[in-house]
Amino acid sequence: MRPSQRESAPEGAWESASAGVTEGVAGTAPGAGEPVLSVEGLRITVGAGRAEAVRDVSFTVRAGEAVGVVGESGSGKTLTCRSLLGVLPPGCAVSAGSARLAGTELTGLGRREWERLRGVRLAAVFQDPASYLNPALTVGRQLAEPLRVRLGLGRAQARARAVELFGSVGLHRPAEVYHRYPHELSGGMLQRVLIAIAVACDPQLLVADEATTALDTVVQAEVLALLARLRRERALALLLVTHDLAVVAEVTDRVLVFYAGQIVEDGPTAEVVRRPAHPYTAALLRVASAGDWHRRDLSVIPGRPPETGATPPGCRFADRCAFAQDRCRTQEVPLTAVVRAPGDAADDAADGARRVRCLRAAELAPALADVRIDPRGEARADARTPKEVPA
Numbered sequence: 552m553r554p555s556q557r558e559s560a561p562e563g564a565w566e567s568a569s570a571g572v573t574e575g576v577a578g579t580a581p582g583a584g585e586p587v588l589s590v591e592g593l594r595i596t597v598g599a600g601r602a603e604a605v606r607d608v609s610f611t612v613r614a615g616e617a618v619g620v621v622g623e624s625g626s627g628k629t630l631t632c633r634s635l636l637g638v639l640p641p642g643c644a645v646s647a648g649s650a651r652l653a654g655t656e657l658t659g660l661g662r663r664e665w666e667r668l669r670g671v672r673l674a675a676v677f678q679d680p681a682s683y684l685n686p687a688l689t690v691g692r693q694l695a696e697p698l699r700v701r702l703g704l705g706r707a708q709a710r711a712r713a714v715e716l717f718g719s720v721g722l723h724r725p726a727e728v729y730h731r732y733p734h735e736l737s738g739g740m741l742q743r744v745l746i747a748i749a750v751a752c753d754p755q756l757l758v759a760d761e762a763t764t765a766l767d768t769v770v771q772a773e774v775l776a777l778l779a780r781l782r783r784e785r786a787l788a789l790l791l792v793t794h795d796l797a798v799v800a801e802v803t804d805r806v807l808v809f810y811a812g813q814i815v816e817d818g819p820t821a822e823v824v825r826r827p828a829h830p831y832t833a834a835l836l837r838v839a840s841a842g843d844w845h846r847r848d849l850s851v852i853p854g855r856p857p858e859t860g861a862t863p864p865g866c867r868f869a870d871r872c873a874f875a876q877d878r879c880r881t882q883e884v885p886l887t888a889v890v891r892a893p894g895d896a897a898d899d900a901a902d903g904a905r906r907v908r909c910l911r912a913a914e915l916a917p918a919l920a921d922v923r924i925d926p927r928g929e930a931r932a933d934a935r936t937p938k939e940v941p942a
């Protein structure tokens with residue numbers, strides 16, 4: 552039985568990075584800055600009624616780039632990630648769109664093709680590392696096995712490589728750690744083990760869905776620093792889902808803001824944080840700027856997002872938006888380019904592009920730009936109330 556298939560794994564658990572690959576898959580290796588992942592018009596349906604939980608999601612992650620994914624609970628972050636790993640829960644399916652991993656189309660792959668990719672060209676780490684490790688096997692064995700199977704290493708070679716990998720992810724006395732069982736290690740150590748397993752075959756893309764949420768602040772910072780180092784050293788593309796806006800601000804190059812199954816804003820993190828273009832992003836940042844950056848729950852704006860399958864015809868944020876007008880409720884709102892501020896004009900490359908899903912983005916820009924954000928909570932006192940904007 553593979554470690555990820557043990558019966559105690561959470562229902563619908565993603566297969567671990569060590570699962571089931573029987574042969575390597577050669578892929579084109581993008582150079583630094585080149586697209587590793589290109590998602591276009593992704594739609595995901597859930598349940599027997601095939602309600603759309605993710606709709607028209609498009610984004611790119613480049614080699615060596617960290618892209619943050621934020622949004623309230625239920626906004627479609629995990630489903631999007633799981634679709635990229637070929638591990639959607641039962642009853643959920645990609646109904647449209649494309650996701651290309653350095654030239655390989657991921658949508659429509661069969662089980663065996665997924666198994667050849669997962670853990671080799673793309674890998675993942677999760678919130679609860681203990682759930683993805685087999686309690687009956689030493690962590691060393693759980694790393695050495697996939698090295699043998701996927702990379703064809705001999706027993707001694709695999710063991711040596713595993714120890715080396717444990718050392719490279721900052722585990723002290725890696726040769727001793729090799730012989731430990733999961734219950735003998737702390738949460739932070741287990742997350743390092745899972746990261747070692749994830750990067751063992753040098754993937755092009757690492758998906759981290761709330762991977763540091765359960766860790767205390769100090770360990771979280773260490774694990775994030777580790778991911779940043781691995782990203783630099785291996786030109787690894789990182790897709791980082793988190794509720795923690797401080798993490799987004801400090802760790803990511805670009806950010807995707809999800810709301811009710813759609814991206815409502817994306818762009819370079821520094822710009823989005825400095826000058827949010829969507830009222831939802833601005834509201835999230837305003838709350839954070841009041842001193843609560845390390846949030847576990849982003850449901851801080853009055854009201855609730857629409858239920859999956861019961862989305863309104865116009866802007867999905869309209870019921871909670873202080874700037875909503877009648878026209879916002881009648882027409883589908885497209886994701887459009889944000890007119891860049893003069894100071895941002897130097898960064899006009901494709902990955903520097905900004906987009907927003909708001910009919911009033913241009914006229915609201917001055918009001919929303921008044922939110923001055925500092926991830927350490929040192930927000931300007933006058934930044935919490937946006938300027939008056941005509942209703």
Ligand SMILES: Nc1ncnc2c1ncn2[C@@H]1O[C@H](COP(=O)(O)OP(=O)(O)OP(=O)(O)O)[C@@H](O)[C@H]1O
Pocket residue numbers: 597598604622623624625626627628629630631640641642643859
């Ligand atoms: N297994 C499932 N079966 C049916 N519907 C699902 C399933 N998983 C998710 N959904 C639906 O898809 C929506 C998006 O779920 P998803 O797990 O992607 O949210 P999320 O943004 O990751 O939230 P969280 O921040 O709580 O992790 C949910 O609101 C729910 O309606």
Ligand code: SF4
Pocket residue numbers: 829830831866867868869870872873874875876879884908909910911912
């Ligand atoms: S389109 Fe209208 S309701 Fe939606 S975010 Fe913009 S102003 Fe608010």
Ligand SMILES: [Mg+2]
Pocket residue numbers: 628629630760
């Ligand atoms: Mg999630």
